[in-house]
Amino acid sequence: MENDASPGSRDGSAEEVLRGLEADRTALAGRMAAPGWIHVAFALVAAGYVLLPVFDDGVRDGLLPFLLVAVLALLWYQRSVTGIRAGAVGAAAWGVFLVTVVAILALVSVSFALVASLSPWWAAVPAVVCFVVALSANRWFERLSREHVRRGR
Amino acid sequence: MAGDGTSGAGGPVGAVSGFDDTIHAPVRLRISGILRHVEQIDFAVLRDTLGVADATLSKHLKVLVDAGYATTAKSRSATRADARRLTWISQTPAGRDAFDAHVEELRRIAVGAEAGPTARDEA
Numbered sequence: 179m180e181n182d183a184s185p186g187s188r189d190g191s192a193e194e195v196l197r198g199l200e201a202d203r204t205a206l207a208g209r210m211a212a213p214g215w216i217h218v219a220f221a222l223v224a225a226g227y228v229l230l231p232v233f234d235d236g237v238r239d240g241l242l243p244f245l246l247v248a249v250l251a252l253l254w255y256q257r258s259v260t261g262i263r264a265g266a267v268g269a270a271a272w273g274v275f276l277v278t279v280v281a282i283l284a285l286v287s288v289s290f291a292l293v294a295s296l297s298p299w300w301a302a303v304p305a306v307v308c309f310v311v312a313l314s315a316n317r318w319f320e321r322l323s324r325e326h327v328r329r330g331r
Numbered sequence: 332m333a334g335d336g337t338s339g340a341g342g343p344v345g346a347v348s349g350f351d352d353t354i355h356a357p358v359r360l361r362i363s364g365i366l367r368h369v370e371q372i373d374f375a376v377l378r379d380t381l382g383v384a385d386a387t388l389s390k391h392l393k394v395l396v397d398a399g400y401a402t403t404a405k406s407r408s409a410t411r412a413d414a415r416r417l418t419w420i421s422q423t424p425a426g427r428d429a430f431d432a433h434v435e436e437l438r439r440i441a442v443g444a445e446a447g448p449t450a451r452d453e454a
Contacts, residue, residue: 206365261375263419
């Protein structure tokens with residue numbers, strides 16, 4: 179049975195098998211790419227979060243859960259569409275994620291300050307910056323995750 | 332079938348540390364290699380990544396599941412309008428350990444091949 183041949187039946191074939199596993203990892207990494215619009219959607223949600231200071235407390239309390247649900251729905255859809263739920267993505271990718279979260283929180287603070295000191299319209303500036311940061315970071319995170327899988331840790 | 336009793340080191344499989352008869356077969360080794368780097372993967376994506384037929388993948392997955400090296404779970408599909416469900420496949424901790432040990436053994440053999448038969452004989 180061809181599929182049951184011994185992969186390590188000779189020293190040379192052990193190397194071939196290891197190379198084959200590497201090729202499979204490369205193929206897997208290629209399939210981990212999410213559709214481009216999902217990155218945009220994640221960035222829009224992040225920008226929406228930065229726009230929260232524009233709204234009254236009541237509206238803000240209603241929008242916050244909506245944004246969180248939107249993130250969860252996008253994550254679920256992304257995994258469902260790619261057919262892959264990534265395991266370990268590597269320290270570099272998590273580093274990007276952490277820095278992005280800190281940057282978004284900082285931009286929310288800036289947004290609060292601008293709305294309080296100038297006008298609600300000024301919140302659009304950090305929101306646009308947040309959109310660009312989140313979009314770039316999301317793509318970067320995915321690239322690093324795929325590279326991590328390709329290298330096999 | 333897997334585990335024909337021979338190994339790359341020239342001795343019986345069971346005598347070589349790390350070699351696993353269940354993972355030994357190329358398709359199962361490749362399945363394990365993919366599962367090692369994901370939390371879960373859809374059956375169709377795994378099939379396409381490996382470039383094998385549904386029946387082939389099912390057959391080898393069953394062996395891995397029966398050995399306790401993999402598990403399967405069904406869930407709704409986000410892209411299908413009908414009632415068909417996705418089959419998610421994941422590796423168990425035992426499967427991960429077995430795969431790691433098997434690959435380590437393959438690396439040892441590959442390094443042995445580079446060093447040449449004399450070096451291995453002396454070892």
